[in-house]
Every structure is written in C-alpha cells, then in structure tokens.
Amino acid sequence: MLKVGLIGFGFMGRMHFDNYVRLMKEGAPVQLVAICDQLIEELKEGKASGNIATEQEVYDLSPFRLYDDIDNMLEAEELDIVDITLPTYLHADLTCSLLDKGMHVLCEKPVAGHSTDGWRMVEAAKRSGKTLMIGQCLRFWPAYELLKEVMQDGRFGAATGGYFFRGSAAPKGWFLDGAKSGGCMLDMHIHDADMIHWLFGKPQKVSSIARNVIPGSAYDNVSTNYIYADGKAINAQADWTLEGDYGFSMTYRVNFEGGNLVFENGEVKVNPNDAPGYVAELSPDMGYYRQIKYFIDAVYAGAPVEVCTPESAVGTLELIEAEIRSADQGGETVAL
C-alpha cells in the first residue's frame, strides 16, 4: 500500500483529494494518510473555488492527519508519495528535497517557474531513482487522448492544422502576481502548449502576441503560432480576462488529411472527410482521476511514467519560455 501525503489543500488539492478518496474506495493500492496546508484549519471547513467543480463543498477530513507545516508533516509521517498542489513558485525546491529524501513525487503543472528549476527537478529524480511526474493533466484527458490516438494510428493521415483554446475570468490571489504564477501563459496556456508539444513535437519556431491587461500580472492573453517544418498551421490562444458570465472553456479543432476532430462543450465531434460525422464515445472520467491512477499504478509497478516524463514537462516549459521571448519582442519568431 502506497502512503500518500498531500501538500496544498486549495482548488487543486481538493481535486486530488477527491480522486484519492475515489481510488481508495475502488481498492487501488494507495492510502491518503496526511494533508498539509498552512491554512488547513480554515480550509477544512471551506468551499473550493476553481474552473472545474470539485466533488464536495465541505469535506470530512477526520480520517486524515492534518498539518499546517510541511516539515512537521515530513517529520511525523513515513510517506511513499507526496502530491504537491502548492502554488507554482513552491514546486521546485520542495520536489527536489522530497526526492532526495526518498519519496516519489506527483507535482502539479507547471513544473516550475523557470526551466532551470525544472531541470534541477529532473536531475533530482534521476539521482534519487524515485518517480517524478508533473500533472500535465490533458495528456490523461479523454478528449485529448483521442487526438493522440488519431495522430498515432494515422487513421486520418497527417495533421494539416489545428487550433487550441482555453479561457476564463482572471483567477485570484497569488495567480495575479506574475513572479509567482508566470501569468496566463505559464499557468493556463501551458496546457495547450503541452498538448501541442505532446502531439506534434517541439516546433522549429514560435511567434506569440500577448497582452498584459491585469496590473501586476504577467501576460494574461496570448495567441501563438507554432511553426513546423512540414508547414502545418497550428495556433493556440488563452485568455484569462473573460469576465462576466463567460465561465470557463477549453476547445480544439484539429484537421487531418482525411478528417477533422472538434472538441467543444465537452464533446468531441469526429468528421471523416468521406463519411458522416459522429460524437466520439469517451470515458466520463476527468483527466485528474486518470492522471493520479496512472501515477499510482506506475509507482506500484516500478514502471516509468512514459506518458508524462519530467523531461517532456520541462520541454513544454521551454516552449512557453520561447513564446514569452517572442511576445516580449512583439511577436518576432523565436527559434527553439
């Protein structure tokens, strides 16, 4: 049985918590034993907030040992796995120290604020021989897994172009401090950049137009063209200034030689060029559940986390850094 400590009980901490509770009920070889958040006393009574609803409004945390200090938790507990759902600027140092202490680590995306820190995390994982996975959850999200499948099995031939989007109103708190979150590009747009990296590999060049709208934040609205040798036209946009009743959305449209896939309003429509279109039947599970299950199964089996290696997550961060350099130069193309 793998003993897990969860650090961070904000929006993503609760999301991960829901999935550990589900996995334990399902008999997975995992036991969530401890939860740490500096605000645990007030959060344990409170409601989660975020783009995607967590399962419960109020949580019964009585079966778990609760801590408001990370060192105290690590001193008191013997953990196999630590799951980090802390703000981004706290990911790198903690991950390296946990790996060095002999724990496996699942750390939320983005891997870190800077790729140099990301590579330190990769090195710590190699040095310790422990498993590190970054929660690039779209790689486990059924609508995006289908895209990967279509790319890999070649049923519609090569991709010729694609558009990816996600957007919402501005998040709150530390997210609006560009130095802590990296703004919309590092926090939100990285999901689609990671998907593009995962599906098509690194582009040769990028060109990004980005705007800073919210005072104190980094870029909070971006459009990037990804330039590939074969000329396919790939663009991704993200915007966290969609206020009013907008809510949250994530969409894509990818065109292949023999058909196209469109993800909108939670459904993927598959449109073969030479046959009627249909709505794909996909697992109803969210990527968060599938990602944690994959990580637990890999650690339990002593198998590598091939779907999302830490190296590839840092590669995505390097892609975002190239996009930021391009945006800083008003959209000049930047080579990778």
Ligand SMILES: NC(=O)c1ccc[n+]([C@@H]2O[C@H](COP(=O)([O-])OP(=O)(O)OC[C@H]3O[C@@H](n4cnc5c(N)ncnc54)[C@H](O)[C@@H]3O)[C@@H](O)[C@H]2O)c1
């Ligand atoms: N995969 C996704 O779809 C997704 C979605 C949202 C957020 N995230 C990522 O998850 C991470 C956390 O985001 P969030 O939305 O949960 O943020 P959040 O602000 O809701 O939660 C962070 C929690 O960490 C706690 N915390 C901060 N410093 C601490 C410390 N030193 N010791 C103990 N606890 C501390 C805070 O009290 C807070 O409860 C970020 O890196 C973010 O980018 C990923």
